[in-house]
Amino acid sequence: MLDGEAVLAKARELGALDAVIIPTSSIVVAHWVRLKCQYGCPDYGKWKTCPPYSPDPDTTSKVLAEYEKALLMKSTSHTEATNLAVSMMFWLYSQGIFKAFPMGSGRCYLCEECDPLNCRHPDKAYPSMEACGIDVVSTVKNAGWDNGPLEGGKYPHFCMVLLW
Ligand code: SF4
Structure with missing residues (x-):
């Protein structure tokens, strides 16, 4: 089984401003x-x-019940956050964590206009936490973080990968 510290180290290597492993019950x-x-x-x-x-939200609750732990990450923008979550998912899969599922931030920014029933990049287009019915602010607070501005005044964006 992959060690939690290795997961956190990889998240930081891929650009997470901060990362923490949380129980899905939070x-x-x-x-x-x-x-x-x-x-x-x-x-x-x-x-x-x-x-x-x-x-x-009902589907999300059922999915969360199938996991014990999730990786919560802090990033600088919607796009960075979603890319980070998707990159982590691919890395985790390569490490044998085949259940890993990413949730990004905001809408998809890969195309100027979306074709929802004929996605052009299905390997990269994943829903955000909020699009799945997750109360991001409360979840971040439960992790012991705040959602206040980063150094420089920009607000952080959060993403998640369901782990195991
Ligand atoms: S078609 Fe797919 S990749 Fe393009 S914006 Fe829509 S969801 Fe994103």
Whole structure:
């Protein structure tokens, strides 16, 4: 079994500003998160990685019940965060962690316009934590982090990989 320290070291090597392994029981899933996507977000229905295409909160809760641990990571942008989670997933798979599943941040930024039913990059397009109904702020707080600005004033973006 891969050691947790090796996972954290790889996350930092791939560019994570910070990384921690958390119990999946500390991940908060809520139906109101889905409502925030459906009402008030211009991306709803436009991207394969967003609702209504992404897993709904009930599905996410069932999936989380199949894992004990997740890797939570801090990054500098939506794109960096999603790339980081996907890169970690490929590395974990190469290390025998075949269940690893990444969740990024924000919508997919790989194409100017999305074709949700005919994705051009299915190997890289993964849903964000929030698109799966995860309350990111509460989950980050449960990990002992805050979501305040980084040095320089930019706000952090968070991503996750379900591990085992
Ligand atoms: S890769 Fe392109 S087609 Fe696929 S989800 Fe992202 S934006 Fe949509």
